[in-house]
Amino acid sequence: MSEISTSRSLRFLLFLASVSLHFISGFCDDSKDSKNSSKTKSDVVSNTGTKVVLILFGLVAVGLFSFFLFKLWQKKKRDEQYARLLKLFEEDDELEVELGLRD
DSSP states (O other): OHHHHHHHHHHHHHHHHHHHHHHHHHHSOOOOOTGGGGSOHHHHHHHHHHHHHHHHHHHHHHHHHHHHHHHHHHHHHHHHHHHHHHHHHSOOHHHHHHHTSOO
16 A cells, blocks of 8 residues: 555656756746847856756655655554554443343
8 A cells, every 4th residue: 555655656756846847948048139148158057057956955845745744644544543453452341231241
């Protein structure tokens, strides 16, 4: 079960990464205006590099947040199962009286 959810979350993260990479080309300023011709190639590269780093940072943050939520969900399920187990083995006086084992 956890392998399926892990592969789904990995596929979702890869999908988000591919979509965000498509947006990088949209942020790039490729206009042919004369006022933009004064920009050097290093300015464009550093601007794009900054955007790539920010997007990667965002993806890492989303990944860590989803990992945290998954671990929280696992703990909640484990606690519920433990509570059901305790309820199963706790002594029930009413049941013993109904069965006639105790007065």
